[in-house]
Each structure stands twice: as structure tokens, then as C-alpha cells.
Amino acid sequence: MTQIDLSLEPHQVRRAVHVIGVLLGAATDDATSTDAFLREHLGATRAHLVAHRVTLSASTVVSAGIVLNELVTSYDAIVGPGDYDEPAAWTSHRVGDRDVSVPSEMTLAFPAGIPGVTSVAVALQISTDNGPAENSSLAVLTAAGSPPLTGQGIAAELRERIERSNPLRGKMLRASVNSGLRLAIVDEPLVRRDDVIVDASVWAEIDLSIRAVSSRRDTMIAAGFSTSRGIMLAGPPGVGKTAISRAIAGELLGAFTVIVVEPAAGSTYLNAIYEQTAVLGPCVVVLDDVDLYVGRRGQSNNDSLAGFLTSLDTALRHNDVLTVATTNDPGSLDRAATRAARFDSIIEVPAPSEGAVAAILGRSLHGIAHTVDIGSVARRFPPGTSGADVREAVRRAILMDVDDLPISTDMLYAVLAEGAHVPALPTGAYL
Template identity: 30%
Template structure:
């Protein structure tokens, strides 16, 4: 890049130390002073929210009571859906006025907009501007709703006139929730509108019947964010559990849900807690996914150890959108963890207390999973009645291992004799171990065929030798960590089949 000498009178010349006044400088300064004078002189002529709202309501606004409703930030799409439904009522019209100058200035309310005029406030505070919105997800496949960011709505409802201040969550402005504040020419109309919006936000809740999980925003931990997920569908043939175990789980979760009306009418409680426990890799998560897929009309809230601080919000959603299921996987991870606010009780006790706080007839199921039941037992004993049933999912027996090999061997041409040998030699392994065994055997087979020059299109033929090679590789000393993460247990423990 070439640099040249600054011309006299140019900005660069001033920057280099030459600040001698010129005629052009005086003209620029004069225009600036005139502009400031004109703006100040015409300040009273510029429309403000105070004058706009006062003209719309046609009553003195300074002392009008303000009705207010607040929601968590993740409720933004629900509040917008409620507002859209409320405005769609017959004989109800609206004018939406956008807002500028409201960001980076912290909290403010409708009372600030309609209060006594303040020259400094109205010169630098929120002012009428363009309407701005943001698209917020309402489903797992890209569904969205257009939500207002910040606006004033002038509503005419028959003989009533109302003004609403609508503000969405805005991290940059330290606003971590959604608020709607209302004033009306008839104060009772504002109160009624606030109640109607609260009810409509429940009626039109976009999370109802969906699978959601809590998380934290990337740059801020003041607010929780909800993510929406597709509902998984797990084929029952892919769930390899002993029949008695599967029946116990399904009856407690699905059976109660299917017969909720008759059970409630008979005075039986619907709230229930189920604990699935057992070693890693035996199918606890797979069982949870199957239940989620079967309860298609149930709202599912998933929590993990690092988001269990949102258990109160999760219970609130479940209570509002029942039938609901709260899933906490690996609940043992928070058995000793203290809450986020320096409390003395482990987060597990917080969870158990929230479970106890729901009404008995609430159609809410808590589904907990753990690999370390020994860590949970003292807490469950200290808080009895929260978990109604604990189901042990053990390592697969011989028959279950055979079904697992057949499942994971689909698409492969496996030597039946090799399958029998695998079943005999894998007592104490998990489903995860068998899945990896079949995958490795397939890799061994295609490499063998490639080396022999016999590889061809179509299914892979896995011989007994291929299975032996894959099993020997997994059992080798160098793969001790691999076996651990796959949930392998020493065969000396014995075959669960007896």
C-alpha cells in the first residue's frame, strides 16, 4: 500500500499536527450547532411513546395501573403464539409500533414510557422505530415462528383501548425473560388481557408433545435454552431384554399412561418414578429411547448431569404440559454434586424434592438411569417414595446374546457355527461389546477377501475364523481400555444364564 503526503486542509493534515482553523471548519461547526438547535427546538413535536399511547387511550396515562406477565426466555415462541391468538379475536384490531434505542440500556417498563416527560430520557431512551423480529425454533425439523423483539401494540377491543409493551429475551440488554405489560382505558380490561395471554401461552404451547432438552447459551449462563429433538422410534425387535424385565418397565411407564383416565377415576396416583440400573452397555438408554418413541402424545424433557440445575423449570414444563416424562440419564453423576447456588444439599436431593412436590394425580413419570446404584441407594433411602420401582437390567444371558448377534449381524452372511462359538465364549459381555465384535469381524472379512482377490459386491461373508480373529483382537491385552468402555466384564464372573 502506498502512502502519500496529506494535502493542506485535509483530515490527514489535521491528524499530523496542523490544526489551524479554516473557513471550511467554521462552516462544518456552524451546521452542527444549527442542527442541534433545531432538534432541541422541535423535540416537543417528535412523537414519543408517551404521546402515542396517550392519544390512543384517550385518557390521562400518567397514573394508569400496569398489568404485567413474565415468562422465562425459552417461552418466547409460546408468548408470541398466545399474542397472535389473542389478537385474532373478532372485533380486535392492532397497530404495531417498533422500537429503537432500547438495547444496551438495561431494564425499563411501560411505566417509564408513559410517565412524566423527561427531556433527557426521551432524547436517549426507547423511541418509535421500525418493527423488528426474530425467528425462533418451534420444532426439530426447522419449524419456526416469527417473534417480536420489542414493540408497543395499540389494541382496540370494542369500546376498550389497550397498549401493550412486548419485550423478548435479549442477552445484550440484560433482559433474560419475556415480558408483556399492559395499560388500558379501562384498567379491568388490562387485567383481563394479561390473564388471557397467560392461559393462551399454555393452550398454544409449541413444546406440547415434543422432545426437548435443556442447555445453556454459548456465551451466557444466566438463561436456559431449550433444544427440540426428533422423537426416536426404536423397533421392539431391537430391544433385547428379558421378557419379564421389559414387561415391568412398560407397565409402569406406558401402561399407566394408556389407562390414565380409569386409574385417576379410581383414586390411583399417576405420578411415578422409575429407576433403570445396571452396568454400562446393557441397553438402559436404548430402553429409554423405545419408551419415548412409544409415548407419542407425551411431552418429554431430557436432563443430563450438567443441566440438572434446570430441574425446577423441567418440572414446571412437565406439570403444565402433562402427560409428560422427565428423563435423567446417568443420575449418579450428580449424586454428590452440590447445587449451582452454593447450597449444602446434593443436586440429587433437589431432584427428589421436586419429584415429591408434584401432585399425586399429575400424569408425570420420572425415568432415571444409572450405572452406579450404590451411589444412589443412600439418597433414595433418605427420600423414600419418590421412586416407585427400580428395574435391574443385567448383562445379557446366552439367549439374549444370540438375539443380539442376530440383530447386529443383519446384512452379513455369518457362519452359524461361528455364532454358536461366540455365544459360548462371551459370557459377561454387553450388547455394546457384541455390536463392536460383529463390526470388527466384518472388517476382518472384507480385508481377507480383498487380500485373496475374492471380494465381490453384495453381503459380506463372515466365517468362524473371522469371528475368532475379531474376538481375539478385542480380548488382547492392548485392548483392555476398549473392553472397559464397551462394558466388558471378566468371564470368570459367570454366565447370567446360569
């Protein structure tokens, strides 16, 4: 009889071939099937075992794998195929500066129980299937005749260990879309408050909201208020909104988990992201350029707007969540999105004053040789100049200095006269 290797085929294909073989009376070998594995080590197939499921999500799927990996290496776990007879598999995840390999598709049998957890025979089955994390599952399988609440108690213990071992907590995460919501640790350069030159009134209003999740948290709760706050930073491009949000994140990182939300994730999975905050502890959720995916009724995708509003309301149900959103055009946002119950502070970040331009210019020239009259050059920048424009002017002066001379006042005058430091699209249409 011809043997065909179906091990790499989807479970639906292997199941169909198996059924056809049974109908034709052909001999079938289920030695590597999940049912055969469970029958050998727990004395029954899946249909005759009691299952208690532990819900997994984008914020817990890696942690669940880490917990199972500890059980495999610490105790006498017998590794078998996963759900739908999938071959046992491990997946490598990048966690900060290291790679961790964890179970992703397998059944682990503990015929003698798990020391410190249960003395009853149990199997743990994880299935991540390389798909959306929300489709992943972790099942606790026990015999139908096991003592009452055995499986439930093991599931509760696993949930506690998964929460305790979560490597994402206290880290900076990027929320993106990759076959579902994905949370990955990122190593962005930290921005300090002193690195951002903005009016002191901006920081005063920001600090008001930060106190709700820090020094005044207990008082807020005692008064019956939520400790979740929303800050909207509004202003033209290049004035430092993103830098401010990263400075807030940098100050709270460690005690808080920071989630930087990409627009694709924000428009599709924002509600799920806020649900993760219950697992990840105190959180800062950063929503850059929300006007890219949320607008006014009738002028944008109403589904995106409705989802955004629902997500902000979801945030209010969780304490210790600080939302920091930025927008270039607050007028484009629906009023329902910016009402006080959703964003407690809408802070205008204006273009820098002449004094602020001088400070940004001095900061940009720090560390390089120059003879620049900072005050004189700062006065040459027109009103409405952004911090990004000032920094680009210095960059262009450095790049145009092919003779490696100290940057001079005249060099910057030449850059400003050229005007290319302010990006502008050509007008008209190409024919």
C-alpha cells in the same frame, strides 16, 4: 450538534445519556422511545398505564411469540419499541423441521382493541432480551380508566392462547443450559421395543408404571393416588438402559411430551423442568446417568442432592408425569433419592444372557452379507458381555473387512481374540 447513534447500546447507556442531556439542558428526542409510542397510541406513558403480566418460561416463550405474531398479522397492530426503549426485534426459532420468526422485543399497540378479545385500546409488550427464558415477560397495558378487569381478562385470554398454541407439546425436547434453561425440539431416531433385547421381566415392571399414566390413570386418581411414577433403570454400561428409556419415550411420544434432560440442566434446573410439565401436558422426563450429578451425602455436592430430592418431590405434585432415570451405579446414590415415594420401581438391567447375546448378534448382522455361525460366536463372548460390546465386535469386523467379503465366523473370532471391541483405559501413569 454532533449526533451519536446509540441504538445498539444497552438501555442503561441510552438512559444515562438521556438523563445527562436533560441535566445539561440539551434537546432530547424521544420520538422513538416507548413512552412516546404509548403516549401517541394509548394516550399515556407507562407510569400512567395499568400493567397485567403474563409469566413466561422456557416452555411458553416461543408460544407467546407465535400468539403475538398471529395478532400482528391478523389485526391492525402498530409495532413500536420494546421495554427500555429497545428497538423492535424478531427472533427466529427452530420448531421441528421449520423456522418460525416471532416478536421477541417490541410493544404492539391496538388503539381500536383486539377483535374477539376487547374493544378497549390496549398495548402488548414482550421482552425476551435473548437471556434466560425465566427473565422474559409479556405485559398487557391498558389505560387507568379502562373498565374493571379489562387487563386481567386480556391476560387470561393470552394465557389460554399461549397454552393452546404451544408447539412443544407432544414433541421430544432436550433440556439444556444456555443462559438459563432451554427447551428445544429434537429429532432423535425412535427406538422400538422390539429393537431392545432385554429380559421380559424388565418390560413387565416398566409396563406396570406406564399403566399409571395411561390405561389405569382414572382408577389411580379415583383411589386417591398420584399418577406420577418414577422408574430407575440400573445396570452396567452398555446393557441397554438408554435404549429402553428411548423405547418408552417413543411409545408415548405424541400423547406425551418427552423431555430428555442433559446432566447440566438436571443438576441446575430440574425443579424448573418439572414445573414445565404443568404446561406441556402429560410428560415423560428422561434423566440419563443421574449418578453423574447426584451421589451420597458427604461424597458429592450436597446442594445437587438436595435439589434433586426437592425436584422429585415436585414431580409428585403433578399428575401424568413418568420419570425414567438411568444409573450405572445405584449404590452411589443416596438412599433418600431411591426410596419408594420418589422412584416406585428400581429395575435391574443385567448383562445379556448367552441367548440374548445370540439375539443381539443376529440383530446386528441383519442386513449385511455374512456366513456367521451365530450360536458358536455367541458362546465365545465371556460372561458379563454387554450389548454394546456385541455390536462393537460386529462393527470392527465390518471395518476390518477391506476386501468386502461376507462377514464370517472366523472374522468375528479374530475380533474377539484381539479384545479391542471392549474399550479399556490403559493402567498405570504416564511419566
